[in-house]
Amino acid sequence: MKILKKMIPCSKYLSESIVEGVCILCNSKNIIDDKCLDCGTSNIPLFYLERKVNIKKHILKMSFSLSDAQKEASSFFLSHYKNRSAAFLNAVCGSGKTEVMYETILCSLNSGEKPLIAIPRKEIVRELYYRLKNVFPNTVIKYLDGENHDDNADLILSTVHQLINYKDEFDLIILDEADAFPYANNDFLKRLVQKALKKNGILFKMSATEKEFIEDDRYTMNRRYHGRNLSMPIFYKMKSKYVTSSNEFKEILNTNRKVIIYVSSVHKAEELSDELGCECCTSKNARTDEIINSFKKNNDKLLVSTTILERGITIKNLDCIIYDASETVFTHQTIIQICGRVGRSYDDPFGNIYIFFEKNSFKFDLVKSYIKRMNES
Ligand SMILES: [Zn+2]
Incomplete structure (x- = not known):
């Protein structure tokens, strides 16, 4: 061990x-x-x-400014941080949750503390690492995924599981996607977070949806940071049972936009990506990071994925298809998260989501009413 x-x-x-x-x-x-x-x-x-703290001046370098809602949320968390009290950020996908925490993280670093951002899944830990490196240029950021160590790190990014190696270590833990698998309803992981936190440490939770009621003081951000609405998905009843060779969505692929097609299982993802001649992201594919990076940067227009890419990723000019949305792995929270993948930037504030389903379900009504509610408020 x-x-x-x-x-x-x-x-x-x-x-x-x-x-x-x-x-x-x-x-x-x-x-x-x-x-x-x-x-x-x-x-x-x-x-x-x-693990010694390196005393130095940390700086925050952002290439954009926060929206009014983000600024307000940011001072809400900064004041909770200063009062050493827990808080919860309930924010719609694409509203820029992580950015809200920058000031607090900076303050914690410059106070000689040990902050950590914990995320349920490791793909997202790495994505966040590359984002934060540019924002905190003076800070040594390390991510733990079982291979990397925390030597000399000022700021640590980690999956919740990796916290098993820490006790009374962190002054500030920011827990992203606090309602997500595998953290939600998992007492073991909740104990790991509490154990890694110092006795007087602060825990901030963030999430777009809320499966379990979170009691902490909360700040709700309904608007995406560019102020535009969330896209309402377009629903299609499938003409027949699921088949990979389906022509149902082929027309949608005739655009200049990038498209991720979500399917319910690793097997289906592999089959479909073979057929379409594109890459696929699944828990079984060790090259997932590489694939996402190349999808972002290159001209690859198409990607097949399981729900592994439900959260955290930001890709410009993106549309999403959920192909077999009736399957139980697509819960209404998962569908909402996927809807939040599109239209995340100023230059591309809209995007399309196409949902193909075999059987109608109450969960689709929940998705529609959530998006309507967020857009109206
Ligand atoms: Zn044990």
């Missing part, structure tokens, strides 16, 4: 991972025969090393 924190022998954790019936790694009390049933560890030696 690889321990990410550089550790010194510390009397507190001495050399055992299970102490007095509690797992030091994941805080579980679910222990039998000195083995933790939640994270699988048994009594292995642990050595914690202090």
